[in-house]
Amino acid sequence: MFVITLMVFMFISxxxxxxxxxxxxxEIAGRSAMVGAKTSIIGNADWASFLNLLIQCILALGSxxxxxxxxxxxxxxxxxxxxxxxxxxxxxxxxxVASKFIITIIWCLLLAITxxxxxxxxxxxxxxxxxxxxxxxxxxxxFSGSSILTLMLCTPVAFIASASRGFLLPVGFAILMLIITxxxxxxxxxxxxxxxxxxxxLYSGIAGREALPPAAALSYFxxxxxxxxxxxxxxxxxxxxxxx
Amino acid sequence: xxxxxxxxxxxxxxxxxxxxxxxxxxxxxxxIYGFLGLNGAGKTTTIRMLLGMVRPTSxxxxxxxxxxxxxxxxxxxxIGYLVEIPYSYxxxxxxxxxxxxRRLRLIPxxxxxxxxxxxxxxxxxxxxxxKNLSLGNAQRLGLAKALMHNPDxxxxxxxxxxxxxxxxxxxxxxxxSLSRDRGAAIFISSHILGEISKFATxxxxxxxxxxxxxxxxxxxxxxxxxxxxxxxxxxxxxxxxLEKFGFSATFAENGFLELSDSDAINNPEKVNGSLxxxxxxxxxxxxxxxxxxxxxxxxxGHTGGHA
Numbered sequence: 001m002f003v004i005t006l007m008v009f010m011f012i013s014x015x016x017x018x019x020x021x022x023x024x025x026x027e028i029a030g031r032s033a034m035v036g037a038k039t040s041i042i043g044n045a046d047w048a049s050f051l052n053l054l055i056q057c058i059l060a061l062g063s064x065x066x067x068x069x070x071x072x073x074x075x076x077x078x079x080x081x082x083x084x085x086x087x088x089x090x091x092x093x094x095x096x097v098a099s100k101f102i103i104t105i106i107w108c109l110l111l112a113i114t115x116x117x118x119x120x121x122x123x124x125x126x127x128x129x130x131x132x133x134x135x136x137x138x139x140x141x142x143f144s145g146s147s148i149l150t151l152m153l154c155t156p157v158a159f160i161a162s163a164s165r166g167f168l169l170p171v172g173f174a175i176l177m178l179i180i181t182x183x184x185x186x187x188x189x190x191x192x193x194x195x196x197x198x199x200x201x202l203y204s205g206i207a208g209r210e211a212l213p214p215a216a217a218l219s220y221f222x223x224x225x226x227x228x229x230x231x232x233x234x235x236x237x238x239x240x241x242x243x244x
Numbered sequence: 245x246x247x248x249x250x251x252x253x254x255x256x257x258x259x260x261x262x263x264x265x266x267x268x269x270x271x272x273x274x275x276i277y278g279f280l281g282l283n284g285a286g287k288t289t290t291i292r293m294l295l296g297m298v299r300p301t302s303x304x305x306x307x308x309x310x311x312x313x314x315x316x317x318x319x320x321x322x323i324g325y326l327v328e329i330p331y332s333y334x335x336x337x338x339x340x341x342x343x344x345x346r347r348l349r350l351i352p353x354x355x356x357x358x359x360x361x362x363x364x365x366x367x368x369x370x371x372x373x374x375k376n377l378s379l380g381n382a383q384r385l386g387l388a389k390a391l392m393h394n395p396d397x398x399x400x401x402x403x404x405x406x407x408x409x410x411x412x413x414x415x416x417x418x419x420x421s422l423s424r425d426r427g428a429a430i431f432i433s434s435h436i437l438g439e440i441s442k443f444a445t446x447x448x449x450x451x452x453x454x455x456x457x458x459x460x461x462x463x464x465x466x467x468x469x470x471x472x473x474x475x476x477x478x479x480x481x482x483x484x485x486l487e488k489f490g491f492s493a494t495f496a497e498n499g500f501l502e503l504s505d506s507d508a509i510n511n512p513e514k515v516n517g518s519l520x521x522x523x524x525x526x527x528x529x530x531x532x533x534x535x536x537x538x539x540x541x542x543x544x545g546h547t548g549g550h551a
């Protein structure tokens with residue numbers, strides 16, 4: 001499962017890179033209207049756009065991908081009906097939940113790094129113009145920041161996976177949040193700083209080039225609070241709820 | 245002697261229904277307690293409460309003298325359990341599943357995995373993924389996980405489900421030797437009374453959440469209904485004759501004549517003799533003991549029944 005997710009992220013980053021290549025050489029796209037349409041979204045076929053693309057990628061893909069990984073880590077023992085093996089043990093339930101979260105963090109960060117590295121390598125391989133180390137480092141910082149913020153939003157997914165005893169509902173939740181975020185971004189941009197799932201996008205500056213509006217501290221607070229509530233909600237669930 | 249498993253008025257309510265209703269039972273060290281009841285009687289919920297997986301609505305349970313509570317980690321080292329169908333991580337092999345369990349239980353000795361495989365005869369399936377095991381072997385894997393850390397108390401929920409007759413005998417012997425040699429207390433729930441009565445030392449019958457009977461196995465034998473069955477050629481006349489003689493005779497479900505008087509049951513030769521003399525020689529005279537299933541159904545048929 002781990003390997004599969006790695007491969008998916010790698011694949012996507014390579015596809016992105018190749019997309020840039022096509023943008024550089026529009027004659028290849030000439031035969032396919034769809035590919036041509038996609039490349040025109042990107043703007044200029046240079047590193048600045050590409051790095052921007054990678055950041056957009058981690059925001060959407062991260063939200064979904066990290067959500068799925070979290071659902072799997074927390075929900076699979078329920079759907080495989082093996083969860084009783086984790087209950088009456090000399091290890092505290094808090095430890096079990098905490099270990100799962102640690103694995104979630106490590107796994108998701110590895111996926112994010114794979115995406116970025118894969119993108120970089122592919123980009124270098126197809127010789128996208130406009131390379132500079134400063135741009136890459138700057139982009140990487142935003143990329144990591146976005147990844148970490150998106151990660152924090154995984155804790156409610158973990159809670160839903162545990163409470164619904166499966167992984168279908170939490171995946172559905174992750175998808176729903178993604179949809180709502182896009183909807184809010186387009187239709188209700190004023191709410192964006194207060195809606196936890198929209199905050200990583202704001203941080204990255206993708207949704208409009210201006211920095212976060214004055215409610216920046218509040219936004220961070222909302223996001224962290226969501227993360228922490230999700231974490232303690234999940235541990236409380238494991239510790240106190242009836243496990244049938 | 246101290247009780248290693250004890251519940252006091254243990255109750256669990258789900259949506260207005262008392263699934264477990266004020267159950268108070270005690271199990272001593274070395275005892276094998278058979279917890280009998282129909283599906284839905286409350287057996288599994290009781291076991292889950294004993295394991296801290298479900299919180300009681302009221303009442304308490306104690307294991308080894310300590311109050312059961314999900315947070316009380318020290319308890320679980322000495323308890324082994326098998327609840328309902330034993331699932332394992334489907335993509336891990338038998339050996340890997342056992343190794344996983346060993347680590348979760350913090351057992352330092354790596355040899356327990358192989359010992360478990362041998363004891364439960366899982367050798368040929370060592371490297372087979374759990375999802376490809378037959379039900380019987382999945383059950384054995386579940387038992388291997390439950391026994392790995394040499395527990396003093398075993399809580400088993402229908403462990404013989406899915407086992408073939410040979411498997412059932414093996415499990416029975418395994419549990420018997422555990423209780424005899426290691427003094428482990430075994431609490432085993434089932435609805436197969438015949439099997440349980442072969443090795444339990446004490447029985448508790450639960451029906452609709454309530455513990456309606458509890459007794460040592462010896463007492464059970466005494467409570468089984470017995471009857472004298474007779475087959476003759478002229479049943480109606482024979483019946484009137486017996487009635488005149490002072491025995492109340494009825495027709496059993498299989499058409500035979502049935503006498504329930506203890507005098508008749510204890511002295512079938514007397515009845516036989518009288519019938520022969522009167523000209524109704526029976527060609528079948530049998531003292532039949534109620535089978536355990538019937539006893540069980542009879543016991544639960546009377547809610548609030550007496551022992």
